[in-house]
Amino acid sequence: MKKLLILFALLITVNSTFAQSKKVVATKLRPFIPKDYSVLAYETGDLNQDTYPDIVLALKNNHETDSDQTARPLLILFGKKGGGLSLYARNDSAVLCKGCGGAFGDPFEGITIKGRYFSLEYYGGSRYRWNRITTFKYDPVKKDFILHRDAGASYDDVQEDKKYTKDVYHKTAFGKQRFVKYKYDTD
Template identity: 45%
Template sequence: MKITFLLFTLTHFLIADLGNRYQVDDEVQVPVALKKYIPKGFEALEMAKGDLNRDAYPDVILILKKRGEEKTSDVNDHPEKRPLLILLGQADKSYKLAARSDNSVYCVDCGGQMGDPFTGVTIKNGYFSVEHYGGSGQRWTRIVTFKYSPAEKNWFLFKDGGERFHATAPEELKTEVKTAKNFGKISFQQFDIYKEEK
């Protein structure tokens, strides 16, 4: 009983910290070379560096948000989309826009009572993952991972999954992960996080 209570308490504080961590509007410092890719009325939500296409040059993922999105986004009728840009590093240290998707990152109010569900993006050796966490009494995570295909010079959905649990029973996790065996071949540009997969 004590172990269960301790687990619940630790999970509660971890979740509270996670929620608070991503609701602080720390300004993302965008290098001058990348600012030209940010459309008027938008600003950077997140920037991550890594190897996206398995070459010798560092690449960048830039996730944008509309200024004032928390006042204009309505998840049911018109969510304010958050563009995700894949910018590939070039030999001259400039960047080239390789791909864009407006449907890979949940909107600011898509997380329910937990607030903004976006928690971050990670890049590793040709893979990148977009991570979310939300819910109210029923909590959920969703991690969507894409993999680079050198032959097609594009990124394809590799895994889509997460965990569900109730706030009062965090140890009772339900995990579901789908792969290409479930959803087939979906390019980064075709993927739609708002669409419920059957």
């Protein structure tokens, strides 16, 4: 029983700490959110390997509709000494629109960060289902984010034997395309 109480107390403490840290991050993000926009998603990691936590922040327009193709800004915020943030880069054409997912609706699944890489993940379709992952890598020599990979798969959901088709986007831009110039809907 004593172990159970200790475990319960530990869970409450961890949950409380996590909730407080989410509130702190939300407060830090406020200055970067334009009027009529709110947070779609964000992820924290050390993208430029300077030991300060950086944030990749996706925004959505508060007046989006299901068929809307309104821009969804994606911001890269670098952490600073003392816990502050500074805007490193912004791209209004990197995140797929809410209406881009077909019958499944909003295709946006989230942001992931691993080391110097961050990815935008999507899933959508109707009869033909698809996923897509767009990954950028921080290049410490260029001091810039470069398109690393933009690919996914699709399949016909009605077929019993689901044959996946590999989909690659912007292949000629891998390792060259700067984050600020990237557009999801061009090749």
